[in-house]
């Protein structure tokens with residue numbers, strides 16, 4: 424649905440050229456929620472802004488629903504943009520227009536007949552649960568409410584894609600969660616493909632199906648969110664994941680360990696605790712949990728445990744083999760990470 | 761010679777006439793400045809780098825003309841524009857004639873003010889409108905003007921007040937007006953009464969315009 428091919432964006436500044444996006448190739452499927460994470464300056468905004476040509480790419484192609492956007496200009500480009508909604512970190516509503524007028528603005532851009540505008544505005548306001556705020560000015564709304572207006576405006580012309588540039592970064596955790604739920608609902612009920620960029624792994628964990636990690640304008644890792652959480656390949660990705668799933672065990676505790684430290688990972692439906700209990704019962708080893716958590720990613724559990732195994736080396740080896748046979752991924756580790 | 765009340769009363773009709781002439785000149789030149797300066801200011805803004813109608817040639821051409829007119833001292837402009845004044849006003853003296861030069865001076869002044877007001881708008885708001893697929897015309901009418909209106913009203917206030925000051929020089933072409941009266945009587949004839957009356961009228965006028973401008977600007981701002 425969205426095919427990004429060899430996309431590069433180079434900024435020319437007084438001090439020379441800055442690379443924003445560097446040869447990115449990505450394929451985003453219809454109906455999925457695709458997350459792009461990276462630290463500040465990684466090029467996330469540059470990339471997402473190229474997707475609706477707010478930023479003219481220096482080279483490469485962007486195909487959305489089979490049309491190469493980079494070839495469009497003027498009226499054709501505006502027509503394509505009607506079907507690509509976008510929301511922003513700072514909402515960017517017209518401050519001198521009411522909530523209803525802000526949404527109507529998007530409808531007017533699509534030449535919606537006047538007699539259809541009111542009905543559609545009401546419909547959109549209902550979708551984002553803001554029906555009572557139609558005649559209010561943005562200054563009187565909370566951040567979360569402003570973002571809802573932004574969402575309503577972005578959805579006005581039934582887009583097939585919704586681009587979210589740090590859409591929840593200016594919101595508190597509860598409001599963030601509410602907005603993410605709304606986005607997920609929109610994704611499911613309206614079958615709108617969502618591309619969102621964020622520096623918060625929690626956002627990705629909450630709603631994304633697939634993700635990419637960016638660094639210095641490049642995509643360094645890409646894949647299914649669950650796969651990436653359970654088996655990150657790059658150091659950068661591990662760093663991001665550790666913000667959600669981390670094993671912070673005090674040094675003093677680690678030093679006191681005399682046995683073998685192992686990290687056990689259970690994917691999906693492997694019943695983690697059951698396997699560990701069976702292992703302890705069947706082999707002549709003692710287990711000592713240091714840390715453990717079960718994260719639910721895309722409604723699938725991902726269990727991660729850090730434990731110490733004590734006993735004869737031979738027994739420990741057998742215990743580990745047994746756990747692996749039962750579907751666990753075991754990693755012998757010297758430190759707690 | 762101090763303030764002479766009786767003298768003021770005898771010159772009452774003259775003062776009234778001058779006041780009317782000032783208002784007349786300001787009204788005409790302000791109207792022209794708004795009708796031409798507003799679109800010009802918008803043009804200067806939207807053709808700027810990174811904006812939705814970016815165009816270097818238009819931007820630099822109009823920018824150059826605007827700067828040029830603004831750099832000419834008003835007295836020189838008054839004289840230099842005599843041929844144009846003759847064509848437009850049919851005569852080279854009187855308030856109507858003075859209004860031609862005042863308008864020519866006010867257009868680039870107001871255009872720059874509009875441009876500056878538009879620059880204060882958060883670029884993100886404009887970008888969001890571009891992202892929505894709006895036409896340049898829609899963005900100008902439904903985003904730029906509403907977002908900048910409070911600031912533009914302040915600019916209109918500033919323009920009127922500048923026009924009050926410039927119109928004082930209109931006497932050079934027999935334009936009349938309060939300022940001209942002050943210069944003719946107060947300055948050349950040492951008529952302190954007229955000097956004081958006209959200066960007081962000008963002070964009150966400027967204060968009133970400023971107050972009204974501030975109030976309007978605040979009243980229409982929804983932020």
Ligand SMILES: Nc1ncnc2c1ncn2[C@@H]1O[C@H](COP(=O)(O)OP(=O)(O)OP(=O)(O)O)[C@@H](O)[C@H]1O
Pocket residue numbers: 434435436441442443461462463464465466467468469470622
């Ligand atoms: N308009 C611009 N002109 C010049 N350089 C730019 C411009 N926009 C972005 N850049 C540069 O491109 C690089 C990527 O910036 P970008 O804004 O895409 O990063 P980001 O991942 O969105 O960061 P953040 O999380 O801080 O928003 C940075 O080095 C930045 O300085």
Ligand SMILES: [Mg+2]
Pocket residue numbers: 467468469589
């Ligand atoms: Mg950014």
